[in-house]
Amino acid sequence: MDIFLKAKAWQIFLVIAVLPFGLHTLVMQSLMSSSEITPENIFKIIPVIMLVFLALFLLWFWSIGVGINRRIPEEIRPKPRFFKFAIIYSAVYMLIFQLFFIFAVLSGNGSGYMAIIFPLHLFAMYCMFYGLYFISKNLGTYEANSSVKFSSFAGSFFLLWFFPIGIWIIQPRINKVYASANT
Numbered sequence: 001m002d003i004f005l006k007a008k009a010w011q012i013f014l015v016i017a018v019l020p021f022g023l024h025t026l027v028m029q030s031l032m033s034s035s036e037i038t039p040e041n042i043f044k045i046i047p048v049i050m051l052v053f054l055a056l057f058l059l060w061f062w063s064i065g066v067g068i069n070r071r072i073p074e075e076i077r078p079k080p081r082f083f084k085f086a087i088i089y090s091a092v093y094m095l096i097f098q099l100f101f102i103f104a105v106l107s108g109n110g111s112g113y114m115a116i117i118f119p120l121h122l123f124a125m126y127c128m129f130y131g132l133y134f135i136s137k138n139l140g141t142y143e144a145n146s147s148v149k150f151s152s153f154a155g156s157f158f159l160l161w162f163f164p165i166g167i168w169i170i171q172p173r174i175n176k177v178y179a180s181a182n183t
Contacts, residue, residue, distance in 0.1 A: 004063035005178040009171035016060055017164050020053035047098035054094045057163075061131050062087050064174055068138040071177060076147050083134040086127035093124040132160045139170070142177055 004012065027045055065087070069080045100117055133150075140153030150157075156173075159166030 002063070002067065002178065004060050005067045005174055007171070008175070009168045012060060012171050013164070013167050016053070016056050016167070020049060020056065023052070024049050043102055047102055051094065051098055055091065058087055058091050061135065065131065065135045065138060068135070068142055068174070068177055072138060072142050073145070076141055076145075078134065078137055078141065080134070083131060086130045086134075090124050090127045090131070093120055093127075097121065097124075132157050135160060139173060139177070143173070 007015075024046070027049060028042075031042055031045070062084075065083050066080060069077060069083075072078075097117065097120075136153040136156035137148065137150075139156050140148040144152065156170060159170050
């Protein structure tokens with residue numbers, strides 16, 4: 001997964017933001033210009049595009065979280081076990097949620113499953129925030145070469161959270177980590 005660590009910010013932006021949204025726009029234009037447009041067609045295709053976007057986003061998260069973590073000295077390295085679980089859980093949950101969404105829309109009866117989906121959704125949100133936290137902490141720990149507090153890496157956390165903007169600032173830092181570890 002080093003491809004995400006050595007990719008330039010514009011490449012990450014293209015793959016994670018422009019490609020999925022461009023694909024979404026093309027599909028929607030195609031569906032809207034079709035004479036056979038039905039809500040069922042839209043609700044079958046859009047979740048697939050969302051899954052592609054989320055898969056790319058989670059692959060980027062996984063590669064920078066694990067890639068930077070490996071480069072931190074063992075004695076100060078945060079343990080990646082829950083991070084890996086959080087990313088895998090988020091990916092599995094998004095697949096389940098998209099299937100639930102398609103089922104709910106097509107059947108017209110999804111309200112009964114909200115009691116199940118809601119806590120799973122909250123935990124998926126927690127997992128995504130933990131992913132932001134872990135990656136930010138790893139980046140801060142690597143750059144400081146010591147264990148850091150949240151106040152030291154809060155900027156990175158929020159840049160990752162607002163990723164379309166943050167990519168342009170975070171990815172060059174990730175490139176430096178990758179370059180320095182390979183020299």
